[in-house]
Amino acid sequence: MRPNLLHALPKAVVAGVKKAFHPKTLLIWLACSIVAAYSGPFGTYDSDSVTELLLTWAVLLGVCIVAAYVVNEVCVVILPKATASLRNIVFVFLCAPTIGALLQFMLVNVFGKSNLDKPGFGLLTLYATLSLGFIFLVRFVFFPSLDAKTDVIAQTESALQPASLPPHSRLAKRLNIPQAARIIHITAKGHFVQVKTCSETYQTRMRFLDAVDELDGTLGLTVHRSHWVHRDAIRGWVPNAKKPYVLLENESEIPVSKTKLDKVEQFGIPKLTDVA
Template sequence: MTAKIKQLAHNLLSRVSLLIWMLFTVAATIMGPFNTSAVLGLGQRGIYWGVMVALALSVSAVVAELVALVVPDRRRWAFDILRIIGMVLVFSPMVLLWTNFMLGDVAEYSPDLGMIALFVALVGTVTRVMRRILRDEQATFLHEEQGALALPGDAEDVPGAGADLASPENADQPRLMRRLPDGVTGPVLRLSAKDHFVEVVLPDETHSLRMRFADAIDEMDGVEGYCAHRSHWVARDAIDAVERDGARIYLRLVNRDVIPVSRTYKPRLEEAGIL
């Protein structure tokens, strides 16, 4: 739990998250939705929207982790739908309370809970759809740039599918990469087992594959890596630092993920000079 909280904190304090917070805060402060432009001064609007956007990013990150417990594959539409529903149910009341607090004596200008919920749902839907479009466009661009050959639609579910179609520039990549969508490139930072799925974590994206954890590790041939826990395998090049919390040891990766080290796998990591 401590490692997961640390990971969320690292993600929220990353440069990308801070940039998103700044841009949305400035835009909302200038436009003044929810009648804030008519009731609050510029400085008050800055405070109002600064807190609002920070709260939205934090709640969204927590909701995403909770939804992932139900839908491990974050590529599925079910994940996005549940995440939007979660934001509407959790974030909308927070918006209403914060708005009434900031507007004070003129709280009658505050939108009702239904209007806020509709706004949160619309923003969440547009955000998730745009994210999918941009991700697909990026994958298409990389696919065209690399001149890779497309695999059949279900190829990622077939072990070893596409082995004969791999492009020369991907020949030195681990076999596991052939299971990922077209255009996805490495490096793989870590593998994590969740129920019957394996999370394949890359620098900017995560994919879930339905397969055995041991088989996924076996298909990372050619990449030096180690099991830090019975549910986590990490590539050596992805390890950025070793963190200690009392007797507990964690590996912090270059993408700020924090992976626990169990006693079972500690000796192997010590032999490799990592600990």
């Protein structure tokens, strides 16, 4: 396995878990758990305790949701230049048996089910495959532009040459930031500015405009009177949200002020839809 891939996979797992616990995803998780508890699929309605049913389905569905997000992020890492359609196929191929195996383990080792009162691994994997297929069918019918936008973003990002810092910007020297570290985000905090790299956060007392000036031409843009972002740290932006924002690679959502909308548009940043 390539060293850079070994480095990227743990980050993909963390990103997948974060997405699984996004507030919107948690609401869907809760709603599905309630529906499953009261509808009782696979004969589970025979249980006497609604609380027990709700807890059981919350755990099982939670495992499935987390696994799906993690596998999806891993697919993005191992297939960075693939089309959305190919990536979806690989995702289902990897995700269905993963979910089947996890459900098998949970049912036997956590909930104490025997092979007589639960579906087998093959049937669980089939259920997972059919469920994922249904989700992609709904996505294709009702949101056909999502995959197309994903392809455009991937093509745009692959065409861009990674921007690098100057030999060492004045701001980096001021904060003793290593030369190899990239400043990805600057935020105004009253009389202070907060400077973030990929792994560290620094703070110093100075004006926001002076901090941006001391970047010495680093490729980026001021998207708000209190926010500057590095171009290579931006995944895309959401202009049609109630409050427009740019989405960074670390999942941070940075607000875009109305006066900066045209500037962001002209910078050629891919547009995203406001989804969890």
